[in-house]
Amino acid sequence: MKELVDQIQARLRDQKVTVEDVDIESRLKKLILDFRVSESEARRSVLNYFLKEHGIIPQARVSSEKVKVGEIKEAGRWVDLEVKVLDLWEPASAAISQTGLVGDSTGSMKFVKWVKSDLPNIELGKSYLLKRVVTDEFQGRYSVKLNRTSQIEPLDRDVEAKPAVSKAAQLTQVVEINEPGLWVDLRVKVSQLWEANSESISQSGLVGDETGTIKFVKWAKADLPELVEGKSYSLKNLVTDEFQGRFSVKLNRTSQIEPLDVDIEIGSVAAEFSGALVDVQKGSGLIKRCPVCKRSLAKGVCSDHGKVDGTYDLRIKAVLDNGHRVQDVLINRETTERLVDLTLDEAKQMAMEALDHEIVRSVIEGKLVGRYYSVTGPRVDRYILVESISELAPVLTSDVDGLLASAEVV
């Protein structure tokens, strides 16, 4: 409470207004205790009340407060920041006069200065007090906007700021990339280069290490040296991205490329996923494949080879779900036979008796759906090709105790 009173007093002093502490406190208490108003809202309300009381019309949304970059966790908040300019980028729109990265000791974030703000330009490497800037959010990342009500004051002292990247990139293996928006370093070989389909992309293709391959995109603006197919590189400060469950890495202006003398062997290490099996999809169970291309047939017709005499096969296309993410998995005949305890011959027999192939899928559903499994296998496209699958181990009392202990401290 004392803190709030002091904050309000400070703002009132700015406006040359004197109010007794007790008056502020009693008003705050009423709002917070009797009317359950949040502290920050109460502070704004009380401040505006006393300003109005003294004939000062509060500017709309003036109540910005001084915060650190790392404290910004919501959009639409008015804040003051003491920051250093870490990077300046080319504005992507005519409405933007400057954009780039600012930071302090707690982190860094994007800023946008509108043309309409009519504010002076800020310089790379200099430190400033940015007043009354508004926070914004896009896809979980925060930025600040400098608009007409904002002010920029140069600072004499240097604001200590973390380097342009808030999260230090870590040397990562390709298989470990499972989240967008992370900064990573990779040691990889370029396995494929693709025709760039956009002017903003200078190169794209596949890179891989011992654990797997991943798509990469090198932006034209990144201004980085060309990668050569078959050569190995140390790629630093890449950012991960995700599209429809597939991951990629982007090389931007902060990234670095260093050629390596060693030749990196591209391999594939099994991806892992654990979760509840929530669906056995169409095309599972007893299917027929084209004898030429091995693809599954739709009503006895291969999309390439037309009507063919298919050969029977058994497979499962299933969806695992861990509550955060879904993972499609493909289970081949051998593993299916073991998992469901049903051989291909038995499945054929079963289908024959029921005069329906779908019966096999129903049997599979009955055995698998709703249970928890852990699978490993190489990731191909959106699938994990299952090499091993096992039911999760039964819950032990010690597991429950562990979770109970962590729940106590939430």
Place this chain on the structure above:
Amino acid sequence: MAGLAGFSREVAKRVFAEELKSSNYSFRDGQDQNQYAPSYLLTPTGAKCNRVFVVGTLTEKDDIGGDTEYWRGRVVDPTDSILIYAGQYQPEAAQILASMDAPSFVAVVGKPNLYQTDDGNIIISLRAESIQKVDEATRNQWIMDTAKRTLERLDEMKNVKPAALSNDFATADSVSSAPASTVAQDAERAVQHYHTDIDHFRQMVLRALSSLKADLSKAVSGPMAMPLDKNPAEMDEKSFVKGASDEATAPKKSKPKKSESLSAWPEAESGDDVETINIGKKS
């Protein structure tokens, strides 16, 4: 999130029955808020559910349909119970529910359905996409899984600043127009709508885990020592032999009429639930 070009399947959220039952906020979300936009239920801890995964004990089931079969079941978890429905548009689920004995452990993947009664009560049920019989081990895993996910969501809620409640219009705007919300935004939205009491739901998780722990220690000391009153999930099969065999021998001989099926529900704990017969019929 699911664009036209690439369909991506909705994740099945893990939510305890008590939390599901305390939910009353659903909305459509997507690029354009048309009738084809997916609909979501936002729970008090900020789980944005288009689909949920529930494992529990099926304690009752009944055909409440008229000319066509329409199956209703009650699934109990350590916190509460939830009603599930399967009718002609969920033929596989309906068929499995019809042939299932109560009690048994079941895993249900379903879409949450929010229904408002004439007197203003809001009732949540699940329209089952799939129902499968599972074992107790799976039920235990689900409790752990759901406890973890719920605690994660509660953790996220603590980061929500209550100030967001009353900030400028900009906030509300940026929240509601975002087509794909982040976990943090879901948490914020839940706080705004429910004024969630974090500790209440933390206690719910603790209760669920404690009861699981008790179940596990009982299982070690021998199933015969189980008290019959605690949780229907643990009841001795024998006490149900009669009812179960009745159903097994004559499952469809005479379809019960509505009134009969209602009276056949042993102990609907609240009148509310019984009112829900009409809920999903349209869906």
